Amino acid sequence: MFSAVVRLxxxxxxxxxxxxxxxxxxxACRCYSHxxxxxxxxxxxxxxxxxxxxxxxxxxxxxxxxxxxGYDLVPEPKILDSALRACRRLNDLASAIxxxxxxxxxxxxxxxIYPYVIQELQPTLKELGISTPEELGIDKV
Amino acid sequence: MIHALPIQRHVGNLLRTKADIxxxxxKMLTSRALIRGLRPSLWRxxxxxxxxQGAHAKAxxxxxxxxxxxxxxxxxxxxxxxxxxxxxxxxxxLKEKEKxxxxxxxxxxxxxxxxxxxxxxxxEMRQGSGEWKTVxxxxxxxxxxxxxxxxWQRIYVYGDVPHTLSKEWVEQQTQRMIDMxxxxxxxxxxxxDYEKKQWK
Numbered sequence: 313m314f315s316a317v318v319r320l321x322x323x324x325x326x327x328x329x330x331x332x333x334x335x336x337x338x339x340a341c342r343c344y345s346h347x348x349x350x351x352x353x354x355x356x357x358x359x360x361x362x363x364x365x366x367x368x369x370x371x372x373x374x375x376x377x378x379x380x381x382g383y384d385l386v387p388e389p390k391i392l393d394s395a396l397r398a399c400r401r402l403n404d405l406a407s408a409i410x411x412x413x414x415x416x417x418x419x420x421x422x423x424x425i426y427p428y429v430i431q432e433l434q435p436t437l438k439e440l441g442i443s444t445p446e447e448l449g450i451d452k453v
Numbered sequence: 454m455i456h457a458l459p460i461q462r463h464v465g466n467l468l469r470t471k472a473d474i475x476x477x478x479x480k481m482l483t484s485r486a487l488i489r490g491l492r493p494s495l496w497r498x499x500x501x502x503x504x505x506q507g508a509h510a511k512a513x514x515x516x517x518x519x520x521x522x523x524x525x526x527x528x529x530x531x532x533x534x535x536x537x538x539x540x541x542x543x544x545x546x547l548k549e550k551e552k553x554x555x556x557x558x559x560x561x562x563x564x565x566x567x568x569x570x571x572x573x574x575x576x577e578m579r580q581g582s583g584e585w586k587t588v589x590x591x592x593x594x595x596x597x598x599x600x601x602x603x604x605w606q607r608i609y610v611y612g613d614v615p616h617t618l619s620k621e622w623v624e625q626q627t628q629r630m631i632d633m634x635x636x637x638x639x640x641x642x643x644x645x646d647y648e649k650k651q652w653k
Contacts, residue, residue, distance in 0.1 A: 374532075377530055377531050378528075401550050404570075405563060406566050407570065408546070409563070410571060411530060414575070414643060417527055418547045425564055440555060441554055441555030441558070442555060443563050445574070445575075447560070450567065453574075453576045
């Protein structure tokens, strides 16, 4: 993305240099990036792929999860499904439960998101034997 | 000619006083009260007692920032290291069981595994404390105490006010001001009705 900006500004300079006096000067060149913005589906697919790595290691899981939670969004159930399966491959139940907690916390005031996510993840939770924080009683202090 | 002896004696006294000051300072610096103050604060000792089950290799006070640390942070769901760094034999057995199907784990075991990795749950992290009540109480208390001190001071420390503030003097003063027509246009004397001999 950054290299595109540099290229654009370089071409802008050349265009101005070619302008002859007497002609109207070209409009100020806005240096918006010409890169395509990533769509939601592409974003989701990228993250699903990240967590689907068969030999993902614990660090990558932690890094991925912490980065994902850092974004200004609640991850789609399919990304979370991929992450939970990564936890299973790493034999890490605690992280799986933590991910669910983090999703609920990330929803903030939008209380309807978490139940929806859990509903979507029910088959996976059953299959992997992951208990939700509610089932373990840690959703209350 | 100045006698050397008195000067010597004087200088000697000075040195002795300096030595005394130094000794006293030394005693103060090594006094128990100061040591207690310099020792890690009460909060840290409280936190370390509550985290007894977290097997910290080092004391809480000496935070080693060169190795990965555990932290409770809502923005970092998966900290760098698990909370329990040195699992007991029982915990090790549980970790082995974790490698099998998770549906075979009981609720207590799952909870135990969670607590091994994480000290606080999200609701626990988000929990507020009642500290604000202590703070407000402290503020009001000390305000009240200051008020009492000021009151005591007013009664026992301050002398009498000047006699020119006594009732008789002020009456005479006011009468004089009226007679002199102080600020007759818009001020003092303008408020006095000279015909009716009363305030307007």
